[in-house]
Amino acid sequence: MDRPEVASAPSLFKLPKDELVRYGCTLGLSLSGDTPHEEALAMVRRRQELLLSMDREAMLDVVRWLRLPVRRSANKEHLAQLISQQHPAHHEGLSDRGLGVLAGLSGVEPVSGESRSALERRLRKTGGVGAKLRRFRRSAMGSLVAKLVSSSNIADSHDYRYLPEDEAQSIKSDIEQTGLVGGVARRLRGVADDYVREKLDEIEQRIDQKLDEIDRRLGEWRDREVTHRLLILKLTLVFSILVALLSLLYDYVRS
Amino acid sequence: MVAASLFDVYRWCLAIVVGTYATIRLISFVFYWRVALDRPGRSEALARRYLMSLLVRSRFRRFFFDFLQIGVLAAVLVYLLLMHHGDGVGAAHGSS
Known part of the structure; x- marks a missing residue:
């Protein structure tokens, strides 16, 4: 069984909170900046353990059933992230092991001896009334669109195909085209380019997230300042009213 | 007569003191930000625009x-x- 690229416990502990939240999101968890650090840490660890216990083929079952575009070689973290974003209303056609994966990633603990229909029912209840209403709305909208677009059934009938792997063009064909050194060099260059591109994307994403965080904090600071100023104004008015009342009372007593 | 003007004196004193203080603080605030943001330069222009967008978005x-x-x-x-x-x-x- 292949192991997902999990961060070890000490390195997880050392991660700053925003990094931990980001890492949790890559595991398919819905964490926000307000989640306490300890809670986020516990959730990430639980998710890591869950991913370790999951069968990758079962996860691929779910992905195929959901018809999500993914490479066959995708790791468990990526699969978990994709699956966690989906909340299907019906589960017909999904294998039992796939249903187990879907339940596990949705936070539904499987009970031994539980029937499939009971598990499906519990899975549908996870989102509460809001999710039920949302599913109903989408179902109605889906029926309407399906009636309008007649070719949708044809598209559904196609077999699922994985995305092409990066190594689609073999090193053999590279060497055939450009010779031994050229072929190997081309392959290495391709790998290096991919790595650099991936890292640059990652850095860009982190910078964007940091800028968003700064913007959010400045917005909070602005709101806090305005609230503070308004509070001072209110206190001034209250004090003025009290003095005016006192003055009025004084006038009344004097007269 | 003295008692009658007590609150009037208080009001006038308060108005003068608070009014003067508030005016000085406002002028100082405006002057500080004007000096800070009125410098030529790309970063100052960027900060100016960002500040405006921050105010507009409230x-x-x-x-x-x-x-x-x-x-x-x-x-x-x-x-x-x-x-x-x-x-x-x-x-x-x-x-x-």
Whole structure:
């Protein structure tokens, strides 16, 4: 069984909170900046353990059933992230092991001896009334669109195909085209380019997230300042009213 | 007579002191930000634009309840001031 690229416990502990939240999101968890650090840490660890216990083929079952575009070689973290974003209303056609994966990633603990229909029912209840209403709305909208677009059934009938792997063009064909050194060099260059591109994307994403965080904090600071100023104004008015009342009372007593 | 002018003196003193203080603080605030943001340069221009966007993005609805409270308090204060001149309760009693 292949192991997902999990961060070890000490390195997880050392991660700053925003990094931990980001890492949790890559595991398919819905964490926000307000989640306490300890809670986020516990959730990430639980998710890591869950991913370790999951069968990758079962996860691929779910992905195929959901018809999500993914490479066959995708790791468990990526699969978990994709699956966690989906909340299907019906589960017909999904294998039992796939249903187990879907339940596990949705936070539904499987009970031994539980029937499939009971598990499906519990899975549908996870989102509460809001999710039920949302599913109903989408179902109605889906029926309407399906009636309008007649070719949708044809598209559904196609077999699922994985995305092409990066190594689609073999090193053999590279060497055939450009010779031994050229072929190997081309392959290495391709790998290096991919790595650099991936890292640059990652850095860009982190910078964007940091800028968003700064913007959010400045917005909070602005709101806090305005609230503070308004509070001072209110206190001034209250004090003025009290003095005016006192003055009025004084006038009344004097007269 | 002395007793009658007690609150008038208080009001005048308060108005002068607070008014002067507030004016000085406002001028100082405006001058500080003007000096800080009026420098030529790309970063200052960027900061200027960002500050404007930050101000523009503030939502009135967020402070609606505060503004409402201030409006009510101001109305109460105006009413009490009118009562000092006999235009408030006195007028109301007169009409009734």
